[in-house]
Every structure is written in structure tokens, then in C-alpha cells.
Amino acid sequence: MLAKVNSFALSGLDGYKVDIEIDINAGLPKVEIIGLPDTAIKESSERVTSAVKNSGYHFPIKRVIVNLAPADTKKEGSLFDLPIAIGVLAASEQLFSRSYKDYVILGELSLDGKLRPIDGLIAILISGMQQGYKKFIIPRDNAAEASFIKGIEAYCVGTLKEACELLEEGGNVAPVPYREFESSPAEAVFDVDFADVKGQVAAKRALEIAVAGGHNVLMIGPPGAGKSMLAKCVVSIMPDLTFDEAIEVTKIHSVAGILDEKKGIVTSRPFRTPHHSTTVPALVGGGTKSKPGEVSLANHGVLFLDEVPEYSRHALETLRQPLEDGFVTVSRVQQTVRYPSHFMLIGSMNPCPCGNFGSKKHICTCTPQSIRKYINKISGPLLDRIDIQIELDAVEFNELRSRAEEEKSADIKARVMKARAVQSARYDSLPIFTNAEMNNRLIKEYCEIPAEAESLMESAFKKLSLSARASFRILRVARTIADLEGKDKIETAHVAEAIQYRSLDRKYWN
Ligand SMILES: Nc1ncnc2c1ncn2[C@@H]1O[C@H](COP(=O)(O)OP(=O)(O)OP(=O)(O)O)[C@@H](O)[C@H]1O
Ligand SMILES: [Mg+2]
Ligand SMILES: [Zn+2]
Known part of the structure; x- marks a missing residue:
């Protein structure tokens, strides 16, 4: 007989409905999955077969046809394992209840029938909800992510067997309770605070201005001047994430598979530091799975490029679109997806190849030509987008050892918030938020x-x-x-x- 199970797939950050039809008929025992599956879905038949057998059911020794509709989209990932398994059990009349029709079912199976969490779950749930779906069956390890979405019922199961029991008996299992979002909860601590940075008054002032107005920054100074340390402090003076921003960041991190599953949501602004050897797809997104890149992982936070001249020209040029538009488009054979990439750029560099140009303590051994060549590496699109350039030198030993109290990030942040409020009021009727825009x-x-x-x-x-x-x-x-x-x-x-x-x-x- 034929069974039809509801599931969802992802395109970028948007979920779309996928109907999974399972037909079992006489013929050579074989599982055929049709509807443009990628390799992960082909492997799905192996996992589903083992998981069904190891959960106390038998796998039909017949021809099993699995059709994923719509057929014209490139579906990725392993999230169809559970709905396929449920469909096989329904079509082979081992699952008697027809209640599976009421749910959207998602989850990857391991060979023993346990469920594994899936990437991008929160994005699917939000799209599902917006398209009018209310009840979902999801892997238990994705529970935290589901708890922040109001208006859905997400039922968590740990194994295929549990999913079947839920469908047969219903009633007893409660959906994940809803949790109120709290931005930067009290226990949130940043790696470093501006109070840890001795001296550097001018650099701190410049960074305060940069965050207040949403300006991109380039820090120029010799090795050890504290550029990396200062950059890390920046997120600690940025405004708290709003719920909508947190959801957007969480979706991206979830799709990329880097979300902390226990927390289920990102509560503080991201700080990303891609190495200068990072590939272009890793930087702006793409690759075989069209995953979001660093520019999107930094969305609503900071993208820190340490030693900018070390990055390839090509890499720096690909930053143009995200810097100008606040999003990137990632193209694939079958589809083009778009990811937000609205970040504050902080770049750092030495003033010259040897690092000592302009230093009061050390002598620069570079020629004017080599300095010019070095600086020229970051010309063009990148420099065009940087409002603030900060020069800094290492602090003196006695300053570093000084016991004088430095101002805390929290106090600087209070001033930033005031300046942001002025800007919000000014740009009330405009599609911008900060002076930099x-x-x-x-x-x-x-x-x-x-x-x-x-x-x-x-x-x-x-x-x-x-x-x-x-x-x-x-x-x-x-x-x-x-x-x-x-x-x-x-x-x-x-x-x-x-x-x-x-x-x-x-x-x-x-
Ligand atoms: N003003 C400062 N207050 C406290 N510690 C400092 C200060 N400046 C530098 N340091 C210390 O020196 C270390 C080196 O600083 P950091 O790595 O930030 O320098 P940098 O300018 O990024 O250097 P590089 O060019 O080598 O990357 C830091 O880990 C920090 O412990
Ligand atoms: Mg550094
Ligand atoms: Zn030099």
C-alpha cells in the first residue's frame, strides 16, 4: 500500500514542504529513492533499513519506492530518515495509527534506531509555522532550539521506536515547553573586557565611536600592540541582541551545524576570526552543501580580519557584496540561496612589512616602495568601506603594570546605547539604523x-x-x-x- 508522510527541507534559511510517498509492491527486494536525492539521501536507505530492523520491526522484503516531492529541487541532508522509516512502517502495516498525517516529521537515524539532531532545525520550524503547520516530531537533541518558537507543538523523540509509540498511543507525550528569550543572560561573560586593556585611551575611544555609529574599523600597529585583544572587546560594548536578531543568528549557526545544542539559541553577538588562509567558500559561503560562510556566521556581530594584507586579493574582493548589501548570494547547480551578512568589520595590520614603521621604540627597515606595496594590498573595495582607521603602538611597561582602574565595558556600552537611541529616533522613517549607513x-x-x-x-x-x-x-x-x-x-x-x-x-x- 501507499503512505504519505509530511517533511520539510531547507533552501538557505528557508524551509519548504516535502511530501514523502512510500509505495511497497511485489518485485525484487530493493529500496529506490527518487526525486533528485543527493548522496546523503541515497545513504538514507541503508540507515533506514538497519534502524527499522534494529527497532524490532521487519523491513519488507519487497520493492520499496520512496518519492520525494517536489522533484525539481535539490534536497540535501539526512533529515528524511525518520519520515521515510515511519512511511515504510505505515505502508507495510506495522504502524496501525494514521496519526502520522497530522505531523511534520524530521530526523536522522543511526543504524541502531536512535535519532540524531539535524542542522537547521530552527529555520525549518519557523518556516513550517509560517506555512501553517503546527505539530512536529523532531529529534530530542534538537529540543532546546524548538523551545523558543511560540505557536508550535514540537514532540521530541529519542528513537524510531519512541516515534512509533507516540504515533500509536499519542496523548502521553507533552510538546517541548515554550521558553522566553533572554538576551545576554546574566551569566554571559565575554572573553575580555575593556577594563583588562591597560592604557590605549585613543584606540578605546575610536572603537567606542565605531560601535556607536556602526562604522567599520582598521587598526594599524606593530606586533603585540594589543590589536587582537582590543578587537575581542568590541562585542562587549555592542547593544544586546534583540529576539529577531538572535533568531536570525541562530538560524544561520544552526544551518552551519555550529549551534550549541544545549543552549538552542545564540544569546550574544558573534565574533568570527577567519584565518587568512581561509578559502573563499568558507569566507562567503558555498561549497558542496551551500553552507553559510564566515561573513554570515558573523551576522549581527563582528568579523575580525587579523593581518588584512595576508588575505588573498580575491578573498578581500569577495567581501564587497556582503559589505555593501548586508547579504551574500551563494549559487549552486540547482539553486541560489541568500544568507544575511550584516556585520561590523574590524581589520588589523602592521604598519609595514617589518611592523615597526612609525614606532617610537623600534626602527623600521622597510623601503618606501615595500611599505606602499604592503598597504596597497588592502586598497579598493575594503578600504572604501572603512570609516575609521586607528593607529596604535604598544603600551609602555609601567602602563602595563599600572594598578589604575580602567573603564569597564558596561560603562562604555551605556554611552553607545545612548548614541544608538539618538540614531534610531533620527532614522525612524528610514530603512537604516546607524550613521555608517x-x-x-x-x-x-x-x-x-x-x-x-x-x-x-x-x-x-x-x-x-x-x-x-x-x-x-x-x-x-x-x-x-x-x-x-x-x-x-x-x-x-x-x-x-x-x-x-x-x-x-x-x-x-x-
Ligand atoms: N594595553 C594592554 N593591556 C593589557 N595587556 C596587553 C595590552 N597590550 C598587549 N597586551 C598583552 O599582549 C598580548 C598581545 O597582544 P595582541 O595579541 O592583542 O597584540 P597584536 O597587536 O594583535 O599583536 P600581533 O600583531 O602580534 O597580532 C595580549 O594577549 C595581551 O595579554
Ligand atoms: Mg594579533
Ligand atoms: Zn617596516
Whole structure:
């Protein structure tokens, strides 16, 4: 006889309904899966056969045809094991209840009949709910993820046998209880706090401005200056994740298979540090499974590129789309998927190949040509998107040993939040949230500066031969500095400070 089981598959972060039809008829004993299966689904027949036998049922010694519909999409993964097994048991009349028709069924089986968690479950549940499905049977290890979604009933089972019992007897099993989301729960501790960083007043100030206005940053300084340490502190002064942001981050991490299954949701902003040898697919997404890349794993958080000039030109160029659009498109043979990639970029680099250019303590042995070549590696698309450039040097020994109290991240964050609130109010009716997102038209509207600042800009332009683009960046940053001070109008001092954050233009660029 024929059985039809409801399941779901993923395309990017969106789930779509898959009907699994199982037909058993006379013929040579064989399992045939049709409907564009990938290798994981082909292997599914082996797992399902063993799991059925090892759960106390018998596998029909007949021709078993499994059809995955719609047939025109490329289905990936092993999440169809459980619905296929249930369908086989229903079609071979070992499962008497027809209640399986009321559920969307998902799960990978191991040979002994145990269920394994699946990647991307939260994305499937949300899509399922939006498409009107209410009851789901899922692997127990995915329970935490399911608990944050209101309006569904997710029934967790540990084995194929348990799934069958649930379907036969129903009633006794309660769905996963709903849990309220709490952003950065009290126990959340960041790896490092700005209070751990001695001195570096100017760099800390620049990072505060960067986070306040959503600006990308490049840190330039010799080895050991504390660039990596400062970058790690940045997430600790970013606003808490909202529920919607947390869900989006969780979906991406779940699809990528890096979600902490016990927690089930991401509660703090991601900090991703792809190594400079990282491949382009690993950076922007793609590969055989069209998984999200680092730029998407960093969504709503920080992407830290340590030693930017070490990355390949090609890798840096592929960052253009995510930096400009806040999303990436990943193309495959059968489909194109899109992942969000809205992150704050922090880059770090040495000032020159030897690292000592501009240092007060060490002598630089590089030629002007080699310095220019080194800096030139990060020209173009990347530098175009960086509003703030910070130069820093290592702190002195006595400063490092000083017992003076440094300001805590929590206090800096409070100021950031105030400046963010000013921006939210200003851009209330616009599709942007931060000053860094202002286009030239908005800059004209919101970044008026006094005549005195105008002449300051003019002389800076002449002296440093800045580009027109640099001027827009200076104005955006000046706007953020004014917002941090709670000033409605940009003042000359704000512009003067913003000009300081163009060190590459000043020193080496031209
Ligand atoms: N201002 C500081 N306060 C406290 N510790 C510091 C400071 N600066 C550096 N350190 C210490 O020095 C170590 C090296 O710093 P970090 O790795 O951040 O430097 P870096 O600029 O990234 O160097 P590199 O160019 O070698 O990557 C840190 O782990 C930290 O312990
Ligand atoms: Mg470092
Ligand atoms: Zn040098």
C-alpha cells in the first residue's frame, strides 16, 4: 500500500514542504529513492533499513519506492530518515495509527534506531509555522532550539521506536515547553573586557565611536600592540541582541551545524576570526552543501580580519557584496540561496612589512616602495568601506603594570546605547539604523558643519590630499561623535577628531 508522510527541507534559511510517498509492491527486494536525492539521501536507505530492523520491526522484503516531492529541487541532508522509516512502517502495516498525517516529521537515524539532531532545525520550524503547520516530531537533541518558537507543538523523540509509540498511543507525550528569550543572560561573560586593556585611551575611544555609529574599523600597529585583544572587546560594548536578531543568528549557526545544542539559541553577538588562509567558500559561503560562510556566521556581530594584507586579493574582493548589501548570494547547480551578512568589520595590520614603521621604540627597515606595496594590498573595495582607521603602538611597561582602574565595558556600552537611541529616533522613517549607513544624500541632510569646520576640512584636504570619499567618511564619523555627546549640531571639534581617523590617507596613501 501507499503512505504519505509530511517533511520539510531547507533552501538557505528557508524551509519548504516535502511530501514523502512510500509505495511497497511485489518485485525484487530493493529500496529506490527518487526525486533528485543527493548522496546523503541515497545513504538514507541503508540507515533506514538497519534502524527499522534494529527497532524490532521487519523491513519488507519487497520493492520499496520512496518519492520525494517536489522533484525539481535539490534536497540535501539526512533529515528524511525518520519520515521515510515511519512511511515504510505505515505502508507495510506495522504502524496501525494514521496519526502520522497530522505531523511534520524530521530526523536522522543511526543504524541502531536512535535519532540524531539535524542542522537547521530552527529555520525549518519557523518556516513550517509560517506555512501553517503546527505539530512536529523532531529529534530530542534538537529540543532546546524548538523551545523558543511560540505557536508550535514540537514532540521530541529519542528513537524510531519512541516515534512509533507516540504515533500509536499519542496523548502521553507533552510538546517541548515554550521558553522566553533572554538576551545576554546574566551569566554571559565575554572573553575580555575593556577594563583588562591597560592604557590605549585613543584606540578605546575610536572603537567606542565605531560601535556607536556602526562604522567599520582598521587598526594599524606593530606586533603585540594589543590589536587582537582590543578587537575581542568590541562585542562587549555592542547593544544586546534583540529576539529577531538572535533568531536570525541562530538560524544561520544552526544551518552551519555550529549551534550549541544545549543552549538552542545564540544569546550574544558573534565574533568570527577567519584565518587568512581561509578559502573563499568558507569566507562567503558555498561549497558542496551551500553552507553559510564566515561573513554570515558573523551576522549581527563582528568579523575580525587579523593581518588584512595576508588575505588573498580575491578573498578581500569577495567581501564587497556582503559589505555593501548586508547579504551574500551563494549559487549552486540547482539553486541560489541568500544568507544575511550584516556585520561590523574590524581589520588589523602592521604598519609595514617589518611592523615597526612609525614606532617610537623600534626602527623600521622597510623601503618606501615595500611599505606602499604592503598597504596597497588592502586598497579598493575594503578600504572604501572603512570609516575609521586607528593607529596604535604598544603600551609602555609601567602602563602595563599600572594598578589604575580602567573603564569597564558596561560603562562604555551605556554611552553607545545612548548614541544608538539618538540614531534610531533620527532614522525612524528610514530603512537604516546607524550613521555608517548614511548615503551621500542623507549626509547632506544630517551632517551640516559650521563654517570654521568647513575651512578645517579644506586645509586638511589640501595638506593630506584627501579624496571626496574620505570627506563623506569624516562627516559620518563626526555625526557619531556629536551623537555620543548628545549634540544636535556637529561642532568643529567633532570634525577635527574625525579627521584624525584617516591615518592611512594621511601617512601612506597619497
Ligand atoms: N594595553 C594592554 N593591556 C593589557 N595587556 C596587553 C595590552 N597590550 C598587549 N597586551 C598583552 O599582549 C598580548 C598581545 O597582544 P595582541 O595579541 O592583542 O597584540 P597584536 O597587536 O594583535 O599583536 P600581533 O600583531 O602580534 O597580532 C595580549 O594577549 C595581551 O595579554
Ligand atoms: Mg594579533
Ligand atoms: Zn617596516
